[in-house]
Amino acid sequence: MGLLSNLINGISLGSIYAVIALGYTMVYGIAKMLNFAHGDVIMIGAYVVYLTSVRAGLHPLIAVVVSMLACTILGITIEKIAYKPLRQSTSLAVLITAIGVSYFLQNMALAIFGANPINFTSVVSVPAIKLFDGQIVISGEASTAIVVSLIIVIALSIFIKKTKSGKAMLAVSEDKGAAQLMGINVNQTISLTFAIGSALAAVAGALYCSAYPILSNTTGAMPGIKAFTAAVFGGIGSIPGAMIGGILIGVIEILGKAYISTQLADAIVFGVLIVILMVKPTGILGKKTSEKV
Numbered sequence: 001m002g003l004l005s006n007l008i009n010g011i012s013l014g015s016i017y018a019v020i021a022l023g024y025t026m027v028y029g030i031a032k033m034l035n036f037a038h039g040d041v042i043m044i045g046a047y048v049v050y051l052t053s054v055r056a057g058l059h060p061l062i063a064v065v066v067s068m069l070a071c072t073i074l075g076i077t078i079e080k081i082a083y084k085p086l087r088q089s090t091s092l093a094v095l096i097t098a099i100g101v102s103y104f105l106q107n108m109a110l111a112i113f114g115a116n117p118i119n120f121t122s123v124v125s126v127p128a129i130k131l132f133d134g135q136i137v138i139s140g141e142a143s144t145a146i147v148v149s150l151i152i153v154i155a156l157s158i159f160i161k162k163t164k165s166g167k168a169m170l171a172v173s174e175d176k177g178a179a180q181l182m183g184i185n186v187n188q189t190i191s192l193t194f195a196i197g198s199a200l201a202a203v204a205g206a207l208y209c210s211a212y213p214i215l216s217n218t219t220g221a222m223p224g225i226k227a228f229t230a231a232v233f234g235g236i237g238s239i240p241g242a243m244i245g246g247i248l249i250g251v252i253e254i255l256g257k258a259y260i261s262t263q264l265a266d267a268i269v270f271g272v273l274i275v276i277l278m279v280k281p282t283g284i285l286g287k288k289t290s291e292k293v
């Protein structure tokens with residue numbers, strides 16, 4: 001029963017990583033850049049949920065919606081100010097800018113909320129599920145994370161394949177120049193990608209802090225790195241790959257903590273990533289791409 005309980009916890013944690021990883025994989029797949037400030041958008045989203053639900057007394061669901069709107073505006077603003085001027089620059093320049101945006105958001109949160117961590121109040125009111133006469137208890141936070149992540153992945157896949165905006169994203173991811181010649185607004189499409197990814201970051205922030213109720217200005221740093229690892233693991237640019245990668249990373253982390261060492265769990269996660277990339281450099285569902293020279 002202990003193994004099954006750990007697997008459920010791992011899937012729950014991995015589901016949160018998957019939601020975060022979707023932001024990375026969408027931005028990379030369409031804009032071909034790594035937004036390392038994405039983890040800090042998660043942190044900002046969690047703070048907005050805290051302020052609106054605990055301080056302002058709004059219903060938790062409304063607080064999450066407000067957080068999604070705030071993070072959507074933040075994501076679009078970051079893209080317009082920090083990344084759009086570098087659209088034709090080298091990937092290194094964009095990477096350095098992303099790191100700079102990350103530290104800016106962390107220090108902004110530090111200046112506003114202070115250095116002391118905040119005890120986050122869970123926004124989940126779903127009752128725990130008891131299995132096998134109570135031998136296994138699935139918390140409301142765990143079941144909610146799994147269900148929400150599945151809904152998001154399915155909805156996002158349908159959006160990408162069935163809607164005009166989604167098809168525009170696919171076209172831009174294949175060839176920006178050709179997409180622009182076909183009348184697609186590339187700038188608007190990239191902004192929409194950042195908006196969706198940032199809104200998902202708000203949901204992930206609420207889920208993560210509900211499961212691990214400590215909020216500080218660095219809350220999004222490690223989950224962001226692990227979610228990026230999940231995106232690479234599953235094949236960056238692939239939505240199903242982000243889901244698979246997130247769940248695998250979550251399961252590996254929880255099993256590593258339970259059966260090997262809590263101190264070495266993170267090292268095990270990144271070690272497995274290295275092994276996977278040595279065997280399949282594009283990730284589990286990644287595709288090889290050829291570049292013209």
